[in-house]
Amino acid sequence: MKLVRYATVSTMLLLVALGTALAQHVQTDFDHKANFIQYKTYSWREIKPADSLWDARIKDAVDAQLAAKGWTQVESGGDVAIVAIKTTQTQRTLQTFYDGFGGGWRWRGFGGMGESTTTEQDYKEGTLVVDLYDAKTKQLVWRGSAEDTVSDKAEKNEKNLDKGVAKMFKDFPPGSAKH
DSSP states (O other), X not given: OHHHHHHHHHHHHHHHHHHHHHSOEEEEEEOTTOOGGGOOEEEEEEEESOOHHHHHHHHHHHHXXXXXXXXXXXSSOOSEEEEEEEEEEEEEEEEEEEOSSSTTSOGGXXXXXXXXXEEEEXXXXXXXXXXXXXXXXXXXXXXXXXXXXXXXXXXXXXXXXXXXXXXXXXXXXXXXXXX
């Protein structure tokens, strides 16, 4: 019975660790001296590297969030200039599984009798960085970034993009969050 409980707890911890490792990670930072009340319009500068399908998806996701905050997109000459940078990298993870009869933990005197198996798994991790620059001073005033595992399914990646951008702009503009 104890062995079953041990195996169940080990499996639960592994699932929590995997869920945390694969969860979307979003960060934001901003210039604390910038007066975000003065900004009402924005213009897109560029998305790097260019990819026509994802350019439109990124612009749509950011445009929706800024429109919800009362900002207006203008073709050129906006109060803020936006640059988005997207990257994809292949990451490798090692996963070790123990058979429950010892392995690396020397559990209750059964240590050394079990076996472990380690496997390598490659996955793609995508990062999107959205920078907002004051158009007059050319200074960076806000940065948001989102990292997530890239799926083989385009519609899942689109949902993750929308979710990540929404998280980025949740408390935007800085100081607007209700405490």
